[in-house]
Amino acid sequence: MQQQVQDIKLYIDGEFVEAESQATFENISPFTNEKINMVASGNKADIEKAAKAAKKAFKGEWGNLKLDERLAYVYKIADLIDEHIEEIAPLESFDTGLPISQTRKMVARAANNFRFYANMVKSHLYGEAYQVDDEFINYTVHKPVGIAGLITPWNAPFMLETWKIAPALATGNTVILKPAEWSPLTANRLAEIIDKAGLPDGVFNVVHGFGETAGASLVAQPDVELISFTGETTTGSEIMKNGADALKRFSMELGGKSPIIVFDDADFDRALDACTWGIFSFNGERCTANSRLYLHESIADEFIEKLKQRVDNIKVGDPLEDNTQVGPLIHQKHYNNVKKYLGIAEEEGCTLYSGHISEDLSRGNYVAPTIILNANNDKRVVQEEIFGPVIAAMTFKDEAEVIELANDVRYGLAGYVWTKDIQRGHRVAQAIDAGMLWVNSQNVRDLRTPFGGSKHSGIGREGGYYAFEFYTEQQIIHVAIKDHHIPQFGK
Numbered sequence: 001m002q003q004q005v006q007d008i009k010l011y012i013d014g015e016f017v018e019a020e021s022q023a024t025f026e027n028i029s030p031f032t033n034e035k036i037n038m039v040a041s042g043n044k045a046d047i048e049k050a051a052k053a054a055k056k057a058f059k060g061e062w063g064n065l066k067l068d069e070r071l072a073y074v075y076k077i078a079d080l081i082d083e084h085i086e087e088i089a090p091l092e093s094f095d096t097g098l099p100i101s102q103t104r105k106m107v108a109r110a111a112n113n114f115r116f117y118a119n120m121v122k123s124h125l126y127g128e129a130y131q132v133d134d135e136f137i138n139y140t141v142h143k144p145v146g147i148a149g150l151i152t153p154w155n156a157p158f159m160l161e162t163w164k165i166a167p168a169l170a171t172g173n174t175v176i177l178k179p180a181e182w183s184p185l186t187a188n189r190l191a192e193i194i195d196k197a198g199l200p201d202g203v204f205n206v207v208h209g210f211g212e213t214a215g216a217s218l219v220a221q222p223d224v225e226l227i228s229f230t231g232e233t234t235t236g237s238e239i240m241k242n243g244a245d246a247l248k249r250f251s252m253e254l255g256g257k258s259p260i261i262v263f264d265d266a267d268f269d270r271a272l273d274a275c276t277w278g279i280f281s282f283n284g285e286r287c288t289a290n291s292r293l294y295l296h297e298s299i300a301d302e303f304i305e306k307l308k309q310r311v312d313n314i315k316v317g318d319p320l321e322d323n324t325q326v327g328p329l330i331h332q333k334h335y336n337n338v339k340k341y342l343g344i345a346e347e348e349g350c351t352l353y354s355g356h357i358s359e360d361l362s363r364g365n366y367v368a369p370t371i372i373l374n375a376n377n378d379k380r381v382v383q384e385e386i387f388g389p390v391i392a393a394m395t396f397k398d399e400a401e402v403i404e405l406a407n408d409v410r411y412g413l414a415g416y417v418w419t420k421d422i423q424r425g426h427r428v429a430q431a432i433d434a435g436m437l438w439v440n441s442q443n444v445r446d447l448r449t450p451f452g453g454s455k456h457s458g459i460g461r462e463g464g465y466y467a468f469e470f471y472t473e474q475q476i477i478h479v480a481i482k483d484h485h486i487p488q489f490g491k
Contacts, residue, residue, distance in 0.1 A: 008038070050207055053201065054174035067121070067122070078111045095157075117170040182334075233411075255411055257382075263417075271418040283328070291392065295394070326355075341390065350392075367390070416443075
């Protein structure tokens, strides 16, 4: 794996600058655990500087642009991303360990996020009118809220950053992005692209740093009215507590422990394909991963044997090689956490079936694709999010039992149901307590639809016009068109 990168600065008010404190931190390769580069480490002073710039842009040039002028910038960002896909994709793989065959598709989707939201603002960001007899016309307008604070995760960082940045900019807000400290490279590249697009100074800002410094300061900053966070549930809860006194608006996409349910009449081979892809793609580091497998007892033995064969054949390797399917986990701390859960599984009486990792990968944070067998819902490894290439396989007898099992966790992000009985497919999908369900399908995203979870998996929805509820303020204007009755107190 070869890649040359420069040290990274913050991007504030249209300039790449060092942190006010001059502090930096090391960015570490998941493939070798050696230093990639140094990154400027922002804190409260840098957040204050970014907020001042973002507020000035919102009140000034950006806020005064006509809609078509603003959206022209958004379309230009998409075009520039398209021009650099073959450069950004390997950078993402180098930084995160994600296989390049997957990051190429992610980067292409990132460009589409900007186009999609520019189109969506033009076609769907409109008000409503309410006529009251011949006395009133009442109508609504959508207004940008102000400064959007975006705190993004390290799994698929480039794509997930654009999920938030695109609707924030398209609706007229300004942005302060706090990327995950474990994956800074493509956030910096995005800042360079947006700088090249020529947005007014202060519209888009990037403050690298740690959650307890840069992230906490962003949440506490009084002029930042929106906080969109994607990440771990405990962190999301802490962010909401810290922003509660300021009555900030929150969008939270948090953890998951999503079930995949395979009934005895399912298309066996397609369900196997979806199950394997859904847990082992993205190195298993995906919030919607189908990490709990529930198999009807009549097909369980055959399905598990076929799944073992898939695990044996998954290509674990260098993320920059086209044939690699699973790469290293992003950071040694996360690697140690996933390995800890494999130890817990064995302590709890489960057995593990794992794929192969070659000796030449020993320096990287590699966890082989693993099936946890002899598990049940009482085990920690079934209840808690592992966030790696690890799936727990279990059995069920009937529809009622599997619905109860699927709902018996604190999370409620996604779920997958496989059956040829379409009535049962609808019944089971609607009975599962999760924000998103797929029936006879892998995790295919339609950007027009709401994305988000229930229970401890999040608050609010991203995607389509649903994002407008978060990124805009809806205002109602009441206009009298006739002299209606007004009580005359004190006359």
